[in-house]
Amino acid sequence: MNKEIPASVAANVHSQAWGDRLFQWTTLFFAVFVLAVLAAILLTLAWSAWPAFEHFGWHFLVSSEWNPVTLQFGALTPMVGTLVTSLIAMLIGIPISFGIALFITEMSPSWLKRPVGTAIELLAAIPSIIYGMWGLFVFAPFFTDHIQPLMTDTFGALPLIGPMFQGLPIGISVFNAGFILAIMVIPFIAAIMRDVFEVVPRTLKESAYAMGSTRWEVVWRVVLPYTKVGVIGGIMLGLGRALGETMAVTFVIGNAHDLHLSLFMPGSTISSTLANEFTEADGKLYTSSLIALGFLLFVITVIVLSFARLLLMRLERTQGGQKA
């Protein structure tokens, strides 16, 4: 058989097989490249952060001192700031996102679904720095004049949490940063909640309605338990965003390296510290300490985001199983 194929055709087939292999290996190379990027970031940051970790030891994690003059650096203040702003963002963002997802999937008339959904999703497209400007120049003054006094009056006198709501009306504060983060993560969480709510089988909801459940009861007792894993995944994804968000926070948080009990005082996060100080850092230890902050942030967000993706993938798999 082989001999009947003209030499030119055989050469052509051969070169095409070779081209095939080349193309396949190229695509594989870049697929592996994606893995290499993550590994390279982790290794590079760990390598550059090592002098700081070595010099300060575990004190780096528990010290709240941040003094470039005496070369004393500790990550506690920015880490607490990062966690507190993200926590505020979640406390405000989760219920609002749930409400929006509920409205779009269960309550809205069908002609309204798409415009409302698109408008909310476009909130996610607005660049972070725009949130920062708006937050500093428009939202912060409004907040300090109208909402902060209200909150101080309402919560300020309470035992235990009272001191958290007392503070000067200066506009740049940890709470403001958390609130603006909440608006920024709402579109992400709401979009995922909407997507997972939409995959609940219609028969499941219909049978609950048939038994006389109200719409709220259907959502609370049927839809939410059914989509629990995906909802948590969406929340974690929003949390990952909030932890790493930089510019919006940098504008409104005040960048002070002090720990305050009050949420209405300036603070800092890991990313705002990096944004403000990285180009000004002189000396190896200062730079290394900043990179150590970045390393901590990256490790925390990768863990949170991995968890989010695992949950969402698990949900996808069960759905796939049901369809098949």
Add this chain to the structure above:
Amino acid sequence: MKRYMRRRVVNYFNQGMSVAATLFGLFFMGWLMWTLISEGAAYLDWRVFTENTPGPGSAGGGLANAIMGTVMLTVFGVLFGAPIGILAGTYLCEYGRRSWITPLVRFINDVLLSAPSIVLGVFVYEVMVVHMGQFSGWAGAVALALIVIPVVVRTTDNMLGLVPDTMREAAVALGAPRWRVTVWIVYRSAMTGLVTGIVLATAQIVGETAPLLFTSLGNQFWNLDMNRPMPALPLVIFNFAMSPYERWQHLAWAGALLITLSVLIMNIAARAVLRSRNTD
């Protein structure tokens, strides 16, 4: 009956809260847009596009160098990132369907998709700026490319997945080698989807600030040399917004409006294309 009433009240209350939550979200969307338009539109004149960023305290000046810088950084960021993303996405969908590496790459890529962009800036600073000895446009473009890659990988993977296998089989049955099938059949029929993915990635990096802070750094002058620090709109906004000079603040708002409008237009266009494809 009392219990029935209570259930109804709870139902209506929670539905009301749901409407309120939606209005809350829409309200902030409206407030942001209103702020941008009312603060920025008045200063968005021809000088913004023809004059360079002014020195402190001067009355004139525009954003021409920053706009040019953003265009160059974005173009190079996409030029570096998009081919890598498309090839990696091609492997996931075309060659690696049964490979153990595919789910791992998908997973890591999804993590990178939401990774903090400022950390990418620190990474590129360590890898490029430190070794080259200076901040440069190239470093900024590479940092932006790292944001482009996961977006394009994901959209490519999804879009190629929409191409029916029968088309691939038909082409293979005619004797076409796999790579030709991929390039001439699969890419071609998924073309709008691929382009949409690239547009979405572009929209994402146009407004990025954090990774540019210590890679391309910014520059007060007209600069087309990618080996030198490069000005960019978001960097100018960051520096000008909090300055005490009135003209600088006005330019910051004009720049903010400009960026937001271009990002929103790109997003809406991409969504419209994707939606029309999905409903086909």
